[in-house]
Amino acid sequence: MTKSYLAHRVATLKPSGIRKFFDIVATMKDVISLGIGEPDFTTPDPILQAGIRSLEHGETHYTSNSGVLEVRQELAAHLQRLYGVTYDPVTEIILTVGVSEALYLALTAILEPGEEVLVPTPCFVAYQTEVTLAGGVPVEIPSRVQDNFQPNLAALEAAVTPRTKAILIGYPNNPTGAVASRETLLEVLRIAEKHDLVVISDEIYDRLVYGLPHVCFAALPGAWKRTITLGGFSKAYAMTGWRIGYAAAPAELMVGMLRIHQYTIMSAPTTAQTAALEALRAGEPHVQAMLDEYNRRRVLIVGGLNRLGLPTFEPRGAFYAFPQISVTGMADETFSQKLLEEERVAVVPGTAFGAGGEGFVRCSYATAYEKIEEALHRIEHFMQRHG
Numbered sequence: 001m002t003k004s005y006l007a008h009r010v011a012t013l014k015p016s017g018i019r020k021f022f023d024i025v026a027t028m029k030d031v032i033s034l035g036i037g038e039p040d041f042t043t044p045d046p047i048l049q050a051g052i053r054s055l056e057h058g059e060t061h062y063t064s065n066s067g068v069l070e071v072r073q074e075l076a077a078h079l080q081r082l083y084g085v086t087y088d089p090v091t092e093i094i095l096t097v098g099v100s101e102a103l104y105l106a107l108t109a110i111l112e113p114g115e116e117v118l119v120p121t122p123c124f125v126a127y128q129t130e131v132t133l134a135g136g137v138p139v140e141i142p143s144r145v146q147d148n149f150q151p152n153l154a155a156l157e158a159a160v161t162p163r164t165k166a167i168l169i170g171y172p173n174n175p176t177g178a179v180a181s182r183e184t185l186l187e188v189l190r191i192a193e194k195h196d197l198v199v200i201s202d203e204i205y206d207r208l209v210y211g212l213p214h215v216c217f218a219a220l221p222g223a224w225k226r227t228i229t230l231g232g233f234s235k236a237y238a239m240t241g242w243r244i245g246y247a248a249a250p251a252e253l254m255v256g257m258l259r260i261h262q263y264t265i266m267s268a269p270t271t272a273q274t275a276a277l278e279a280l281r282a283g284e285p286h287v288q289a290m291l292d293e294y295n296r297r298r299v300l301i302v303g304g305l306n307r308l309g310l311p312t313f314e315p316r317g318a319f320y321a322f323p324q325i326s327v328t329g330m331a332d333e334t335f336s337q338k339l340l341e342e343e344r345v346a347v348v349p350g351t352a353f354g355a356g357g358e359g360f361v362r363c364s365y366a367t368a369y370e371k372i373e374e375a376l377h378r379i380e381h382f383m384q385r386h387g
C-alpha cells in the first residue's frame with residue numbers, strides 16, 4: 001500500500017491512553033485494577049429479568065427511531081420528578097446507544113467544520129476525540145485542584161472566539177469526582193448566554209453524588225433552550241453492557257440529532273430499552289444500595305491515599321479518586337507503569353484525561369472493598385520505596 005486509505009482526521013487521532021494501558025494489564029496475573037470506569041455490580045435482578053422477559057416475548061425487532069414511547073414518557077417523568085426539568089417525550093427525548101452515541105449525535109448535529117468546543121479538562125477520554133470526529137476543534141480548559149476541579153471560568157471565557165459553538169461539560173466529573181456547584185454552573189450559563197453558545201451537559205453520573213444534590217444544567221433559569229442533556233443507565237443502574245442512554249434537548253436540536261441517529265443506528269437495542277423502563281420504575285432501591293456501597297469505598301480509598309502521602313481531593317460524585325502523585329517525583333505515566341510492574345495495581349495516568357491531569361492518577365472505587373484494601377497495602381509498599 002503506497003498511501004493510507006484512512007482519512008487524515010482519523011489517522012491522526014490519538015489512541016486512548018486508557019486502552020493502551022489496559023492492553024498491558026490484560027497480559028498480567030494477580031493485578032488489582034483500580035482502572036475500570038464501570039460498576040463492578042451486575043445489573044440488579046428486576047432489570048435483568050425485564051430484559052430476559054422481553055426476549056422471551058419475542059421483542060426482537062427494531063423500535064421507533066426515537067425509542068419506545070413508553071420509555072421516553074417514563075424518562076420525561078423521571079427528569080421532571082428529580083430536577084423539575086420538562087421535556088416532551090415525543091419530540092425532545094431520544095434513546096441512544098449509551099451516552100457515547102448521544103454525545104456523537106449532539107456534536108455532529110451542531111458543528112460546522114472548524115467550529116470550536118470548549119472542554120473543561122480533565123474529562124472523559126472521548127470528549128476531545130468526538131469533537132474532532134464531528135469536524136470540530138476541541139479547546140481544552142484545564143481545571144485546577146486548588147479550585148476543587150471546578151471549571152476555570154476566567155479561562156473559559158477568555159477562550160471564546162468567533163468560531164466557538166459550544167461548551168461541553170461533564171459533572172459529576174470523570175476522572176476527578178468533582179461536582180460543579182450551582183454558582184459555577186450559573187457562571188458557565190452566563191458565558192454561554194453572553195456568547196450565544198450551546199451547552200452539552202453529560203450528566204451520566206447524576207445519581208452518583210455523595211451528600212450533595214445534583215444540579216441539572218438544563219434546569220437552571222434560562223438554560224433549557226441552549227442545552228443538550230445527555231444521560232444514561234450505565235453507571236447508576238450498572239448497565240454498561242446493555243448500551244442504553246438518552247439525549248434530551250429542544251425539538252429544533254433534536255430533529256437534527258434524530259436524523260443522524262436514524263441513518264447510523266436506527267434504534268437503540270430493544271431489549272435494553274425494556275430493561276431501562278424497569279430501571280426507571282423499580283431501580284431506585286438498587287441505586288441507593290449501590291450508592292451506599294460506593295460511599296463506603298470512597299471513604300476508604302480517599303482516607304487511605306491521603307494517609308499514604310498522596311494528597312487526594314475529596315470526590316463528591318461518580319466513583320473515582322484522583323490523587324496527586326507528584327510527591328513521588330514521577331510523571332503520572334511512569335508512576336502508573338511502575339505501580340503496575342512492581343505492585344500489580346492498575347490506575348490510569350491523569351494525562352489520559354487531558355490538560356490538568358498531569359501529576360495525578362485516576363483510581364476507580366467501582367471495585368470490591370476488600371480489593372481496595374489490598375490495593376492500598378500494595379500502594380503503601382510502593383510509597384515506602386518511592387515516597
Ligand SMILES: Cc1ncc(COP(=O)(O)O)c(C=O)c1O
Pocket residue numbers: 037097098099100101124170174202204232233234240244245
Ligand atoms: C463521563 C462519561 N460520559 C459517558 C460515558 C459513556 O457512557 P455510556 O456507557 O452511556 O456510553 C462514560 C463512561 O465511562 C463517562 O465516564
